[in-house]
Structure formats: C-alpha cells, structure tokens
Amino acid sequence: MKRALITGITGQDGSYLAELLLEKGYEVHGVVRRVALEDPTHRLWRLQGVLDQVKLHSASMESYASLFRVVEQVRPDECYHLAAQSFVNFSFDDEFSTIAININGTHYLLSALKEKAPDCRLYFAGSSEMFGNAIETPQTESTPFHPRSPYGISKAAGFQLTRNYREAYGLFACSGIAFNHESERRGFEFVTRKITSTAARIKLGLTDHLRLGNLHARRDWGYSPEYVEGMWRALQQEEPGDYVLATGETHSVEEFAAEAFRLVGLDPGEHIVVDESLFRPAEVHELRGDASLAESKLGWKATVVFPEVVRRMLDADILRLEAEGAHAPSLRSLSLRQQLQPRRQPERAEPSSGALPPQGGTR
Numbered sequence: 001m002k003r004a005l006i007t008g009i010t011g012q013d014g015s016y017l018a019e020l021l022l023e024k025g026y027e028v029h030g031v032v033r034r035v036a037l038e039d040p041t042h043r044l045w046r047l048q049g050v051l052d053q054v055k056l057h058s059a060s061m062e063s064y065a066s067l068f069r070v071v072e073q074v075r076p077d078e079c080y081h082l083a084a085q086s087f088v089n090f091s092f093d094d095e096f097s098t099i100a101i102n103i104n105g106t107h108y109l110l111s112a113l114k115e116k117a118p119d120c121r122l123y124f125a126g127s128s129e130m131f132g133n134a135i136e137t138p139q140t141e142s143t144p145f146h147p148r149s150p151y152g153i154s155k156a157a158g159f160q161l162t163r164n165y166r167e168a169y170g171l172f173a174c175s176g177i178a179f180n181h182e183s184e185r186r187g188f189e190f191v192t193r194k195i196t197s198t199a200a201r202i203k204l205g206l207t208d209h210l211r212l213g214n215l216h217a218r219r220d221w222g223y224s225p226e227y228v229e230g231m232w233r234a235l236q237q238e239e240p241g242d243y244v245l246a247t248g249e250t251h252s253v254e255e256f257a258a259e260a261f262r263l264v265g266l267d268p269g270e271h272i273v274v275d276e277s278l279f280r281p282a283e284v285h286e287l288r289g290d291a292s293l294a295e296s297k298l299g300w301k302a303t304v305v306f307p308e309v310v311r312r313m314l315d316a317d318i319l320r321l322e323a324e325g326a327h328a329p330s331l332r333s334l335s336l337r338q339q340l341q342p343r344r345q346p347e348r349a350e351p352s353s354g355a356l357p358p359q360g361g362t363r
Contacts, residue, residue, distance in 0.1 A: 005074050005120075007031040007061065007109065008082030009054070012185040013125070015046035017080055017228040022053055024232075029074045031067070031083065034058045046185050061105030064112070071112040078235050079117070081109055082125045085151070095150035102154035103161070110165045110173070121172040121235040124162040127155040128179040128220065128246070128287045138220075138290040141177065141242050148282040159242075166240055174234045176227075179246035179289040182309050183224035184316035191253060192221070193313065199260040200317040202271055209271050213278030215254035218286040222247045223304035223312070233298040246289025247302040259310045 004021050008014040009030030021028050028050075036043035037058055044051060057073070059066035061083050071079075083105060085098045106124065113120050129152035130145045147153045159175050166173040186193040191212065198210040222245070230245045254268075261268040294300045304312075 001025060001027050002077045003027045003029065003074060004078045004080065005029045005031065005071070005076035006080045006082060007105075008084065008125075009056070010036055010044055010046060011082060012046065012183055012187070012224050013181075013228055013231075014080075014082050015050075015185060016183070016225045017082070017231060018047065018054055019050055020225075020228055020232060022050055026078075028054045029070075029076065030054055030056050031059045031061075031070055032056050033060060061101050061108070064108040067105075067108045068112040068116065071109075072116045075117050076120050078121045078123070079109070079113060080123045080125075080231060081106060084125065084155070098150045099154050102151070103157045106158040106161055110161060110171070114165065114169050114171060118169075118171065121240070122162070122165075122174065123231050123235055124158055124173065124175045125231075126159045126175045126177040126242075127152065128177060128289060129284065130156040130159060130177065131287060132284050134287070137286060138246070138248060138288040139177075139244065140290045141244055141293055148284050149280065152284075163242070172235075172240045174237075174240045175242040176231055176234055177242065177244045177289070178227055178230075179220040179222065179244070179287060181222040181224045181227040181245075182313060184313055185224070186313065192256060192310075193317075195253075195257045195260050196310065196313040197317045199257075199264055199266065200314060200321055203264040203266060204321055206321075209273050210257065210268075211273045211275040211278065212253060212257065213275060214280070214283055215257070215272075215274060216252055216285070217283065218250045218252045218288070220246045220248065220250050220288045221256070221306055221309055222302045223309050226302055226304055230294055230298060230300040233294075233300050237297065241293075241297070243294040243298065243300075244289045244291050245294055245300070245302075246291045247305050248288065248290060249306055250286060250288040251306050256306075256310060259307060260314055263311060263314055 004026045006014050006017055009018055010032055018028050057070045059070045084102045113122060129149060130147050131139045131143055132146040132148035132152050134143055134146060136143055145156045147156050162173045162175050165171045182192045188194060188197060201207045227245050234243055257268050257272060
C-alpha cells in the first residue's frame with residue numbers, strides 16, 4: 001500500500017485529493033495545525049466524510065523541526081505540498097507572513113524529504129499567479145514568470161526551489177502550475193465563492209448587494225476535483241516534470257457574477273457595487289493556460305468548465321442556506337434550487353462536499 005502525505009489537507013484541494021487517494025487504496029496522512037485538531041468541527045469540515053480514514057499529524061509550515069518529525073514518522077512514497085497562504089489580496093496586507101510561510105515552508109519540506117525520504121515523489125502546488133503580467137497568452141510551462149503579488153512571488157520562489165532540489169539532489173519533484181480552480185468547498189474569502197453565496201443570499205432576501213473589486217479581471221476557472229486528479233497523475237510518470245493545469249478558457253469576474261445572477265433570475269446590475277478598496281495594488285488582468293503538455297503526457301484534460309462550475313457552487317450555497325432555514329416569502333412551496341434554470345450540459349457525479357461552515361467575511 002502506497003503512503004501519501006498531504007500538506008494543506010484541510011483545504012479545498014487537500015480534501016478532494018485525500019478522497020481520491022483513499023479511493024485508489026493509499027494510506028493517507030495529512031499535516032494540520034494543532035488548532036485544527038482542537039476545533040475539528042470548524043477546521044476539519046471538508047474532511048468530514050473521510051476523517052476516520054486519514055491520519056493527521058500536528059505540525060507547522062513555519063517549523064522545520066515539526067515537518068522533519070512528520071516526514072521521519074510517515075516516510076511517504078508520495079508527498080503533495082498544497083499548504084500555503086493562498087489568498088492573494090491578503091498577501092498584500094501581510095506580505096511578510098506570506099513570504100515566510102510559503103517560501104520557508106516549501107524549503108523546510110524539501111529539505112526534510114531529502115534527508116528522511118529521498119525516494120519520495122513530491123508534487124508542489126504552483127499557481128498561475130506566478131505568470132502575473134505575462135508576455136504571452138495563453139501561458140505554458142515555458143512562459144516567463146512576472147508575478148504581481150507577494151503570493152505570486154512566493155509561489156515562483158517555491159517553484160524554483162522545487163526545480164533546484166530536482167536538479168541538484170535528484171528528487172522526483174514536480175510542480176503543477178494550476179490555474180484558478182473552484183468548487184463547493186471554496187473558501188468564502190475568494191471572489192468566486194463570494195459571488196455565488198451572495199447571489200443566493202440576495203435571492204432569499206438576506207442581503208441586497210454584492211461588493212466587488214475589478215470586474216474586468218479575466219481568469220481561467222476550472223473544477224478542483226479534476227485538478228487533484230492531474231496532481232496525482234504527475235507523480236505517476238517515469239520522469240518528473242512541470243505541468244500547466246487549466247481549461248484554456250477565460251472569463252471575467254463580471255461574467256462569473258452575471259452567470260450566477262442569471263441562474264437565480266436576478267439582474268446583476270441592480271445588486272453589484274464596485275468597491276475600489278477591493279482592487280489589488282498591482283492587478284493581473286488576464287490569465288489563461290495551455291494544458292497541452294498535461295493532456296499529451298498525463299492524459300489529463302479539464303471537462304467541467306465555466307458555466308457548470310458556477311452552477312455547482314451556487315447549488316451548494318442554496319442547499320446550505322436552505323438547511324439553515326433561510327427562505328424568502330416569495331418562494332413558499334417552490335425552493336430556490338428548483339428555480340434554477342436548467343442546463344443541458346451533462347453533469348458528473350460529485351464527491352460529497354460534507355457540511356459547510358458558517359459564512360465568514362469576504363473581500
């Protein structure tokens with residue numbers, strides 16, 4: 001039985017990856033902060049369906065000693081390094097902790113694997129934010145990086161560290177350059193989840209407006225459960241490599257909001273408020289990936305694309321609000337979920353999303 005170690009196992013991608021690996025017969029271990037073990041209801045909700053099947057280890061990405069100890073205990077065959085301070089806007093607010101956690105944490109993990117599990121295969125979660133102000137569109141594995149945020153800078157540094165350990169020490173170390181990928185488990189601080197959750201709340205009469213920043217920023221949005229499949233496939237190859245994971249389509253924040261409001265029968269122009277305080281100090285206007293290498297080498301291709309991603313997220317928010325007892329007087333016997341305009345696109349079966357936490361603040 002293969003043994004896998006996942007950092008960031010409590011996050012969106014980490015939880016889907018844990019489920020995927022368990023289905024494939026892996027023994028799954030995860031790195032979590034001690035506070036998560038002390039408050040599992042709120043910190044481990046994404047793992048609710050598999051919590052009794054994974055082994056969690058308390059450690060910090062800011063502590064080499066704790067990561068060294070976990071690697072020594074687990075001796076993983078595969079390690080998926082997903083943990084990071086991943087909210088781009090926050091990286092401008094606290095660039096020092098973003099840099100420290102994301103760069104040092106990656107370095108600590110690489111060093112621990114080199115010392116205690118040199119045959120382990122590593123996947124590093126890179127990001128399309130590394131491209132930033134890219135010189136070409138779409139972006140490929142050979143497109144130069146020009147990050148425009150502390151988060152993007154930290155990920156670019158992690159990418160280079162990973163490549164250096166591969167070339168200098170012979171580690172089987174891969175990087176996935178994943179473009180934006182969303183799901184029902186996306187955190188409420190991210191703009192996509194902010195849009196779908198607020199659209200549902202507006203329809204139910206719980207609020208009346210949605211505050212957004214740059215409506216014209218364009219992103220390549222995919223579906224997280226498919227992207228973790230790409231991560232796994234990268235580590236099954238004969239040789240390590242770096243791969244772009246993307247849909248190849250780009251849509252604006254405005255288009256994402258328009259689709260969400262269309263699904264609930266509302267006019268976005270009546271509810272969206274542009275808030276300049278939500279603009280980034282340095283904007284990235286368009287990111288679109290070319291995943292041709294992943295398709296040819298890994299046999300991976302995104303199939304759940306933009307309209308279906310929006311629909312699945314919105315449907316999850318509707319179910320959550322209905323479960324909490326939120327109903328608009330005008331809906332009465334007809335639930336909001338039933339009012340969604342049907343699409344003819346075939347749907348894949350979804351992994352269970354588990355319970356959703358109370359909605360937090362968004363930016």
